Amino acid sequence: MEFSWSEQDQAFRGQVRAFLDEHWGTSNEDGEGGGDRNRGRAFEKKLAEHGWLTMAWPQEYGGRNATHIEQMIFAEESALRGAPTGGQGARMVGPTLIIHGTEEQKQEHLPKIAAGEVMWCQGFSEPGSGSDLASLQTRATRDGDEYVINGQKIWTSGAQHADWIHVLTRTDPDAPKHRGISYFMLDMKTPGISIRPIEQMHGARGFNETFFEDVRVPAKNRFGEENRGWYVSTTTLDFERSGVHRAAAVERGYKPFLEYAKQADSAGAGSRVVDSNVNRLSLADTATEVEIGRLYGYRVAWMQSKGLVPNYEASMSKAFNSELSQRNARRNINMVGLHGALRPESSHAVLGGQTCQSYMSTVSATIAAGTSEIQRNIIATRGLGLPRG
Ligand SMILES: Cc1cc2nc3c(=O)[nH]c(=O)nc-3n(C[C@H](O)[C@H](O)[C@H](O)COP(=O)(O)OP(=O)(O)OC[C@H]3O[C@@H](n4cnc5c(N)ncnc54)[C@H](O)[C@@H]3O)c2cc1C
Known part of the structure; x- marks a missing residue:
C-alpha cells in the first residue's frame, strides 16, 4: 500500500x-x-x-x-x-x-x-424512463442509410449550449428491453430537434426537454451495433459516475465556511458558528467525510491506472459523495441560522448566499447520473453478488 x-x-x-x-x-x-x-x-x-x-x-x-x-x-x-x-x-x-x-x-x-x-449533451432520460432507463420509448426506424428518430427526452443538461447530443433510442420494440436499443450521435442543428428549457428551484436553467420529430441521422453515426446500444451506454454511465470532482466540490463549498467560522469576532454572525459545540462537531464531520469521499475518487482513478474497469466502485463514489454534498449543505445552512437561507442578491446574505444556493442545488445531486437507490442496487448486485430485488 x-x-x-x-x-x-x-x-x-x-x-x-x-x-x-x-x-x-x-x-x-x-x-x-x-x-x-x-x-x-x-x-x-x-x-x-x-x-x-x-x-x-x-x-x-x-x-x-x-x-x-x-x-x-x-x-x-x-x-x-x-x-x-x-x-x-x-x-x-x-x-x-x-x-x-x-x-x-x-x-x-x-x-x-x-x-x-x-460541446455535448446527453439524451438518455425520458418522461417515463429515468431509473428504468432501458424502458425508453424514443423510436429510431431504419430508412436506407439513415435512421428516422421520433420521441422526447427530458432533463437534457446544457442542451441550450450543446453542438452535439448522444441519444439512446429503441430500434427493436419486440426484443427484450435491453436488447432493442441503439445509441446515436447527432448534430444539434439537425432539422427536427427542438428544446424547451426547464427552470430549477434555485433559478438556474440547466436542463431541458428535447423533442425529436422525424429527425434523420446517418447510420454511420450509430454508436456500437444496432440493438446493442445499451451495452455501450453503460460504459458512458460508468464514466459519468466516476471521478474525484464530487468530493473536491464539497471541499470547495466547505472550506470558505470553515474560514468564516475561524475568523468570527465576538459580535459577528460567524461567532455563533464557533461558539456552538454542535457546529464545531459538524465541521469536523464534514472534514472527515471529505477525506473519505476523496479516497473513493482516488480508488476509481487507481483502478483505471491499473487497466481495471471501475463499476460498482464508481457507484460507491457517486452515492457517497452526492449524499455528502447534501449533508454538507444542510450542516452549513443550519450553522448560519436564518441568514443562511438568504439568496445571493440579499445584502444580508452570508458568504455571498452560497449556503442557500448549495442547499437548493445539491437536492438534485442524488438524482443526476442515477439516483442513490440505483447506485445501491448496483453495489448490491455487481459489488456484493446479491440477487436483484
Ligand atoms: C441535475 C440533473 C441533471 C440531469 N441531466 C441529465 C442529462 O443531461 N441527460 C439525461 O438523459 N438525464 C439527465 N438527468 C436525469 C436523471 O438521469 C434522472 O432524473 C434519474 O435517472 C432518475 O430518473 P427519474 O427522474 O425518472 O426518477 P424515477 O426513475 O422515476 O425515480 C423516482 C424514485 O424512485 C426510485 N426508484 C426507481 N427505481 C428504483 C429501483 N429499482 N429500486 C429502488 N428505487 C427506485 C428512485 O431512486 C427515485 O427516488 C438529470 C437529472 C438531474 C437531477
Whole structure:
C-alpha cells in the first residue's frame, strides 16, 4: 500500500495550480453547470491549447498519453476551483468513443473534443424512463442509410449550449428491453430537434426537454451495433459516475465556511458558528467525510491506472459523495441560522448566499447520473453478488 504521491505527480499538481491561478482563479459555480458559459468555453480552449482537456487520451486523437493519476489530479484541482473540465465530451463521450467507436467516428469527433470546439449533451432520460432507463420509448426506424428518430427526452443538461447530443433510442420494440436499443450521435442543428428549457428551484436553467420529430441521422453515426446500444451506454454511465470532482466540490463549498467560522469576532454572525459545540462537531464531520469521499475518487482513478474497469466502485463514489454534498449543505445552512437561507442578491446574505444556493442545488445531486437507490442496487448486485430485488 502506498499513500504518498510521486515527485512527478506533486510537480504536476503544482503546474495545474499555477495554471488555474493564472487563467481561472476560483468560482463558486460548478464548472459543468450554469455560470458564465463564454468564460467557461474560453478557459476550455486554453486547456485544449495546453493539451490538458483530454490529457489521458492517446496522442493520435488529441491527447498526450498522460497517466490516469495525472488526469485525476487535474480533475481534483479544477473542481476545487469550480473550473470547467470539458464537460460531457471530454469526460464521457470521448472516453466511450475510444473504447466502442469506429475509426471513422474517432477521427471525426475526438480531435474536435480535444480542441475544445464542441460541446455535448446527453439524451438518455425520458418522461417515463429515468431509473428504468432501458424502458425508453424514443423510436429510431431504419430508412436506407439513415435512421428516422421520433420521441422526447427530458432533463437534457446544457442542451441550450450543446453542438452535439448522444441519444439512446429503441430500434427493436419486440426484443427484450435491453436488447432493442441503439445509441446515436447527432448534430444539434439537425432539422427536427427542438428544446424547451426547464427552470430549477434555485433559478438556474440547466436542463431541458428535447423533442425529436422525424429527425434523420446517418447510420454511420450509430454508436456500437444496432440493438446493442445499451451495452455501450453503460460504459458512458460508468464514466459519468466516476471521478474525484464530487468530493473536491464539497471541499470547495466547505472550506470558505470553515474560514468564516475561524475568523468570527465576538459580535459577528460567524461567532455563533464557533461558539456552538454542535457546529464545531459538524465541521469536523464534514472534514472527515471529505477525506473519505476523496479516497473513493482516488480508488476509481487507481483502478483505471491499473487497466481495471471501475463499476460498482464508481457507484460507491457517486452515492457517497452526492449524499455528502447534501449533508454538507444542510450542516452549513443550519450553522448560519436564518441568514443562511438568504439568496445571493440579499445584502444580508452570508458568504455571498452560497449556503442557500448549495442547499437548493445539491437536492438534485442524488438524482443526476442515477439516483442513490440505483447506485445501491448496483453495489448490491455487481459489488456484493446479491440477487436483484
Ligand atoms: C441535475 C440533473 C441533471 C440531469 N441531466 C441529465 C442529462 O443531461 N441527460 C439525461 O438523459 N438525464 C439527465 N438527468 C436525469 C436523471 O438521469 C434522472 O432524473 C434519474 O435517472 C432518475 O430518473 P427519474 O427522474 O425518472 O426518477 P424515477 O426513475 O422515476 O425515480 C423516482 C424514485 O424512485 C426510485 N426508484 C426507481 N427505481 C428504483 C429501483 N429499482 N429500486 C429502488 N428505487 C427506485 C428512485 O431512486 C427515485 O427516488 C438529470 C437529472 C438531474 C437531477
